[in-house]
Amino acid sequence: AQSVSQHNHHVILSEAASLELGCNYSYGGTVNLFWYVQYPGQHLQLLLKYFSGDPLVKGIKGFEAEFIKSKFSFNLRKPSVQWSDTAEYFCAVILYNTDKLIFGTGTRLQVFP
Amino acid sequence: EPEVTQTPSHQVTQMGQEVILRCVPISNHLYFYWYRQILGQKVEFLVSFYNNEISEKSEIFDDQFSVERPDGSNFTLKIRSTKLEDSAMYFCARSGTSDTQYFGPGTRLTVL
Numbered sequence: 001a002q003s004v005s006q007h008n009h010h011v012i013l014s015e016a017a018s019l020e021l022g023c024n025y026s027y028g029g030t031v032n033l034f035w036y037v038q039y040p041g042q043h044l045q046l047l048l049k050y051f052s053g054d055p056l057v058k059g060i061k062g063f064e065a066e067f068i069k070s071k072f073s074f075n076l077r078k079p080s081v082q083w084s085d086t087a088e089y090f091c092a093v094i095l096y097n098t099d100k101l102i103f104g105t106g107t108r109l110q111v112f113p
Numbered sequence: 114e115p116e117v118t119q120t121p122s123h124q125v126t127q128m129g130q131e132v133i134l135r136c137v138p139i140s141n142h143l144y145f146y147w148y149r150q151i152l153g154q155k156v157e158f159l160v161s162f163y164n165n166e167i168s169e170k171s172e173i174f175d176d177q178f179s180v181e182r183p184d185g186s187n188f189t190l191k192i193r194s195t196k197l198e199d200s201a202m203y204f205c206a207r208s209g210t211s212d213t214q215y216f217g218p219g220t221r222l223t224v225l
Contacts, residue, residue, distance in 0.1 A: 032211070032212045034213070036216075042218070043204075043216050043217060043218040043219060044156075044204065044216040045216075046213060046215065049211075049213060051211050051212070090156065092156075094212045098169060099144075099146065099158075099161035099168050099169040100146075100158035100161065100169060100171065101146075101148070101156075101158060101214060102158070103155050103156040103157070104155065105154070105155050106155070106156075
């Protein structure tokens with residue numbers, strides 16, 4: 001069955017540290033890829049997405065992600081995190097010709113000032 | 114701001130009771146989705162709904178679940194006879210461009 005893996009369950013950083021959250025998926029066909037963020041007490045918000053073209057995509061709030069097809073990966077990065085980035089981050093994929101988002105288990109990020 | 118609103122924000126019910134969760138789009142959309150997240154687990158797809166018909170559903174979406182758009186605006190998820198394991202956050206989403214889905218704030222369902 002298709003799945004999405006997020007290897008980091010809980011990440012703790014100090015402000016200004018660099019961030020990379022891993023995401024791998026298991027599916028050999030065409031996918032669209034997403035990162036969603038859920039700030040404490042808020043709804044899931046789209047951070048960025050990849051459909052085609054340049055594999056390095058930029059999202060809101062200085063986040064970016066790189067799609068590496070050969071590694072089935074879509075890692076999320078930010079050069080310098082802020083306290084306000086404290087949230088849960090979800091990687092998700094949609095397989096070609098389906099409706100459903102398949103989510104990873106999420107990574108809880110805590111940033112300390 | 115969420116792309117859809119959901120009511121109620123929290124629903125507490127007794128096992129065996131029926132519950133109806135509501136989703137109201139901010140603007141007029143045709144494509145909707147329901148997901149749930151059991152505490153500590155992944156967000157899971159339940160069902161997609163397009164133009165008043167179910168488009169796709171997961172194995173979780175069994176006969177005790179149903180969806181409809183009764184008045185052309187609200188989009189509802191009904192659970193006929195709730196079980197303890199139905200306790201979860203239920204998220205509604207609406208479609209955007211190119212497979213993008215925009216989520217509501219969720220309804221926390223607690224089954225006692």
